[in-house]
Amino acid sequence: xxxxxxxxxxRFLDLSRTVSPWTCALAVILLGIGFYWSLFAxxxxxxxxxxxxxxxxxxxxxxxxxxxxxxxxxxSLVGLVFRHPLADVAAKSAAPLGAAFTALALxxxxxxxxxxxxxxxxxxxARLVSELILLFIYLGYIALWNAIDxxxxxxxxxxxxxxxxxxxxxxxxxxxxxxxxxHQPASILRLGGPTIDKxxxxxxxxxxxxxxxxFLWLLLLRMQTEILERRARSLMMARGx
Amino acid sequence: xxxFVALLTRDIRxxxxxxxxxSLAAAFFALVSSLVxxxxxxxxxxxxxxxxxxxxxxAALAALLSLDRLFQADFEDGSLDVLxxxxxxxxxASAAKILAHWITxxxxxxxxxxxxxxxxxxxxxxxxALIASLAIGTPALSGVGAIGAALTLSVRxxxxxxALIVLPLITPALIFxxxxxxxAMEDTGRxxxxxxxxxxxxxxxxxxxxxxxxxxxxxxx
Numbered sequence: 044x045x046x047x048x049x050x051x052x053x054r055f056l057d058l059s060r061t062v063s064p065w066t067c068a069l070a071v072i073l074l075g076i077g078f079y080w081s082l083f084a085x086x087x088x089x090x091x092x093x094x095x096x097x098x099x100x101x102x103x104x105x106x107x108x109x110x111x112x113x114x115x116x117x118x119s120l121v122g123l124v125f126r127h128p129l130a131d132v133a134a135k136s137a138a139p140l141g142a143a144f145t146a147l148a149l150x151x152x153x154x155x156x157x158x159x160x161x162x163x164x165x166x167x168x169a170r171l172v173s174e175l176i177l178l179f180i181y182l183g184y185i186a187l188w189n190a191i192d193x194x195x196x197x198x199x200x201x202x203x204x205x206x207x208x209x210x211x212x213x214x215x216x217x218x219x220x221x222x223x224x225x226h227q228p229a230s231i232l233r234l235g236g237p238t239i240d241k242x243x244x245x246x247x248x249x250x251x252x253x254x255x256x257x258f259l260w261l262l263l264l265r266m267q268t269e270i271l272e273r274r275a276r277s278l279m280m281a282r283g284x
Numbered sequence: 285x286x287x288f289v290a291l292l293t294r295d296i297r298x299x300x301x302x303x304x305x306x307s308l309a310a311a312f313f314a315l316v317s318s319l320v321x322x323x324x325x326x327x328x329x330x331x332x333x334x335x336x337x338x339x340x341x342x343a344a345l346a347a348l349l350s351l352d353r354l355f356q357a358d359f360e361d362g363s364l365d366v367l368x369x370x371x372x373x374x375x376x377a378s379a380a381k382i383l384a385h386w387i388t389x390x391x392x393x394x395x396x397x398x399x400x401x402x403x404x405x406x407x408x409x410x411x412x413a414l415i416a417s418l419a420i421g422t423p424a425l426s427g428v429g430a431i432g433a434a435l436t437l438s439v440r441x442x443x444x445x446x447a448l449i450v451l452p453l454i455t456p457a458l459i460f461x462x463x464x465x466x467x468a469m470e471d472t473g474r475x476x477x478x479x480x481x482x483x484x485x486x487x488x489x490x491x492x493x494x495x496x497x498x499x500x501x502x503x504x505x
Contacts, residue, residue, distance in 0.1 A: 179452040186448055190439040199501040200435045204449060207431055207494050211453050214483065218456035221479070222463060 050127055052270050059263045066260040073253030080246040097155040099247060103254040105148035108177055111141030116209035119202035131198035134205060135188055136265035140258055142181035148174055169220040176215050180208045287372040288380050295384035309389040310396050313346040317400045328405045335404035336414060336465025340458055343393050343418060347425040348450060350389045352443050354381055354433040355499060368503045374496035382430045382491060390422030413468030417480055421461040424484040427491030428453050434498025456483045
């Protein structure tokens with residue numbers, strides 16, 4: 044019901060304009076608390092020292108990379124099956140955000156790797172390697188959107204690609220993981236570690252929820268922009284005709 | 285079935301008669317694998333160890349190179365519109381095209397690979413695994429590649445985007461394929477080979493549907 048009602052861009056714009064300030068406020072508050080708590084109020088790790096605090100930026104970013112891709116695939120399915128116009132807009136607007144979060148995860152992951160592993164990049168960490176591939180998939184998706192001029196056609200092509208990717212990403216992750224355990228020395232320290240103390244877990248969860256609201260805010264903003272852009276384009280074409 | 289075979293033979297004939305399709309991909313495959321020693325040095329021990337990986341990466345690139353012709357030529361001269369209207373459904377047509385692509389690019393690579401293995405000092409006991417892994421894995425490259433080729437049909441100069449789309453998706457084939465060769469060298473089981481077969485079966489089974497969807501959105505109105 045909710046989804047069909049939102050197919051009307053006007054209704055969506057009205058709703059998102061009332062919702063987006065709240066998501067922005069929640070993101071600022073949660074990230075403010077989360078950053079203070081995780082950076083200043085948690086003790087340094089007995090093994091990793093202060094470097095452990097990179098985790099609070101890294102783990103939520105890595106999580107967002109996967110979460111946003113799943114959301115994009117879901118939106119693509121809705122767009123492809125129900126011809127829902129806003130689902131396409133949502134998928135298109137989410138992709139650069141997902142790519143940015145994934146890039147942030149890679150960057151922080153390798154910064155963490157320098158003191159921990161002694162190198163910026165470690166092919167032995169399956170999660171980082173599969174995130175790198177995920178970033179490439181995001182880039183291909185964005186490139187495909189930009190390369191096709193007709194927005195309807197671009198939306199369909201991108202949606203098919205997102206669904207193919209959704210089927211493939213778990214397989215890629217599995218293959219990288221398998222490859223690691225077989226042919227590479229297992230890394231002693233993995234980002235996030237096997238078990239997390241409660242003192243770290245609570246601020247980490249706050250950061251994750253904060254990141255999610257930041258994403259929602261940016262997504263709504265990008266979707267509004269995209270809708271207005273399309274409106275401006277059709278107005279221009281109407282005037283030209 | 286008759287239409288399927290007709291389309292298959294047509295595509296194979298076209299590939300062989302116009303532009304030397306099969307030999308081109310094979311030549312590219314041979315060239316890339318022979319360039320690697322210039323890059324990493326002539327150390328035969330090192331080359332023997334990475335030969336499987338080199339040949340698999342080269343095979344992926346060679347398959348990729350010929351993908352843009354898979355649907356593009358038919359799209360440009362309108363044959364694809366005729367195909368879309370024909371009683372043969374697009375899924376079957378895509379399957380025929382994927383098979384034709386594999387016969388004209390994948391198969392020559394499989395046949396050529398032992399010679400290149402020789403050049404790269406691949407240990408004798410790994411030849412079987414090299415040929416078997418390429419034979420079973422290259423159909424996946426054609427299948428996943430066809431999806432990318434169908435989706436980028438309306439993109440002018442879509443070659444780079446095609447690569448950007450297809451290469452990340454075929455990493456599992458690359459990982460399992462190269463590992464299967466390594467497994468044969470070190471005698472560490474057949475796990476990689478079985479996973480490669482599984483990936484290939486899934487990719488070949490699903491790709492006609494995804495590439496038909498890609499073709500459909502490009503030829504319809």
